[in-house]
Amino acid sequence: MAEYILFPVLLSNKCYPQKKDGPCYIMFKGFESPLIYHEKDVDLATLDKAVKILTADHGQISRLVNKLESSWANRIQIVKEPHHYSSLRNLFLCFPGCISVDEDGNRLFLSDSNHHRIIIFDINAKILDSIGSVPGFEDAEFENAKLMRPAASFYHAPEDCLYFVDSENHAIRRADMERRVVETIYPTNTSKKTTSLWSWVLDKLGKKREVDTPSEAFHSDSLLFPWHLLKSTSNDLFVLNRSFGTLWIVDLACGVIKEVVKGLPKVLEICREVIVEKSSVLKHVPSDWLQQQLDMTSSLDGIPYSGLLSSVANFKDDLVLCDAVGQMVFKLNGKSGSISSFQFSNFGVLGLPYWFSFPLERVCAAGDVLSEMHIDHIEGFSLLPGRVNILMKILIPEDMDLVEPLDKSCIWCQARGTAMEVSGAESKADSTEKVGVAQQWYDEIDHLTFTTSEGESRTAAETAGENRVVQEGRVCIDCTVSTSPGTSEVIIYAPLYLRLKRSSSSSTDNRVEEAARIADIIDPLRKPARDSVIQFLLSSKRDLKDLIFVKPLHVRLKFDCGDHPKADNSKSVVLTASSIEVNVVAL
Known part of the structure; x- marks a missing residue:
């Protein structure tokens, strides 16, 4: 329940033998076929090929499934959120994972990840705006844009834009703060919003069809589950997954992935300095607070609590902390060292x-x-x-x-x-x-x-x-x-x-x-x-x-x-x- 997981769990009567070598991928087709084990660190391209082989009869399965669907069912609202997670949606914040700031504009950008939105508020906790609020993948105005578990963000002052990673959509997106519009910069062939009258009526009636647009072919270098977003000294963005095992270097100007670096040693050779600098503020945070967050993230050897680097941000003399365990946001006063929770207001904006x-x-x-x-x-x-x-x-x-x-x-x-x-x-x-x-x-x-x-x-x-x-x-x-x-x-x-x-x-x-x-x-x-x-x-x-x-x-x-x-x-x-x-x- 600590994580938002979209993947279903299959019930099977198979007998799973004990595997002592640690975590792995288990794949099988039907109840009689043998189990296929893949190591945890197997190349994703190998898994992709195995999945294609196992789902060769997917067309026949899809036809059987379609017979079971009601003609009134809206497919995009059926398979979106885990069953157990629905009990936690009514918390005001649900997994506030990442935060970034605009000090000159007195704005903070909080990724309320499991509510699929980014909340914009000032240092007094007054809510100013909200980006997205519905699970999905669609570029539009802030109130109509669809996100899927947004994570780390970076405010680019010259453009007055907020760059953020849309984790479950495997995308990098940009929010234009002046025009209040969300755009996708990677991948570049995402579906665009249809503005025709008939599409509007179908959407209001819950009958709008979701058109599958061609996507880029999967390969091992594809952007998968990005979480951290860092600005390099050049005009590039460093995008990392939560385990820091993969680094995507993205051109900020055109949104193209220039290079993919795999393996922790190689990743640290390139961005260790940036990670250390961003994580250095954590030394001011009480150790008991940090220890409680450890189960929610990963850390690097030699860089303690590095997995929390996107969960903290400096705002002038204060330090803002995202508490993904307690579902709150705190402020650490730089002078007194006292910690207080943000008392949010102006909920009508949401x-x-x-x-x-x-x-x-x-x-x-x-x-x-x-x-x-x-x-x-x-x-x-x-x-x-x-x-x-x-x-x-x-x-x-x-x-x-x-x-x-x-x-x-x-x-x-x-x-x-x-x-x-x-x-x-x-x-x-x-x-x-x-x-x-x-x-x-x-x-x-x-x-x-x-x-x-x-x-x-x-x-x-x-x-x-x-x-x-x-x-x-x-x-x-x-x-x-x-x-x-x-x-x-x-x-x-x-x-x-x-x-x-x-x-x-x-x-x-x-x-x-x-x-x-x-x-x-x-x-x-x-x-x-x-x-x-x-x-x-x-x-x-x-x-x-x-x-x-x-x-x-x-x-x-x-x-x-x-x-x-x-x-x-x-x-x-x-x-x-x-x-x-x-x-x-x-x-």
Whole structure:
């Protein structure tokens, strides 16, 4: 659970003999074929050839697999994240692996690796921007770009660009800070974003096809799982894997791999000086903190804690530390030597986390989707058709503190059936037009189709309505829908950023109880993984009361509306307005 691993585990009834020579690759085809062992350090080209031989019948297998897939299944969302990892997504940071700085611009760039994004914040921990938030591989604006476990980064001031390695995509990418656009500089033949109208509609409906573009042929020099990124004295980038066993020297100007160096001795001949210089700041870090990070990384002989060189950065007189064990970021004061955790703010910049739900909410042809989802509150109402003003009050648990008021950009509301959302501007003035809900829905689609992504995000924020924090530990969300005769449903998602409350009355802290309470909040449904989550939280020696986590709020309101009331002349209908209050306990 310490690492984000995409590779599946095959279940087999084979009997594996004990191998005493250490780690190795085990390959087999079918249940009857013999096992093939390859040494851990075998050349990757040899493995690639073996895989091609073993998967010679891949076409037939693919046809069998396709028969099992539902026609509604969106393939890119099926095989992305490990099952056990989903329990940890609701931590605010999940494996914050690497960090870099822009001292002149007062900006820090944190790779929140397992959330597939890079968070930009200032020295006061105010979140300024975010690059990417959805797993995948796509160049686009910051809010639409897709990354896959980004790692080390390097800020290039002359260009005002952030270079970073996209580890699971085996790529080197560049974020233009002025234009707010992510571009891929290696490999050069990645797929480009399609901006056609039809592609936009398919993407919104979850039916967009992922087109496989030709990729470079695999060879032993291919960029595989890069992690560290260093700037050389010349106009080159040193890209290294986590074990420092392979070095790729990349031309910064054109993104071409100039040279590939294999073997630790040869790698150190070229970049030992750069590694030592970057790692030298670690001598100021307390040894107990460093020791706790050792299990998460690799180090070189003669260069202690070198595996952490991308996890620390100098910012003027302070040292910024990424704690990949405790899922936090710390600041070491250069004068006093004291360590304090960053108290992040301005979470509204991050919007709604990608794993909550996407517009439009996915429909699955097989299985009961709701049975696999945790719903905080379901309530039904019988109302007259017309405008419905919804006031939802969320009670925060007594042992929790709300880190920051809920921002309206983090709320997502969807109405379906005979109901439609009413934007903030329309909710202020009642319309006298008696237009059917179906026609209004088509009008809304037309409006969204010809709206830019920036305007689109503003519309999504407005539909959620104004929200505010009220007294007695409650959060309030307002939204308005218009209903017609029939049944309908309103679905509301929102992330509540919480931390455990510090109580002066308690003389001793029980870390096991604290970890168990956090585990119940971040994922109340996945009970089988609860013990693993608790052990993961306890692996850190940090104060769990400093840990920020997300309570995923999921509310569903069901409406059953009769016919419109008739006017005295029995020809026209009477428009009605209703107000309802919904009380939710965020347990």
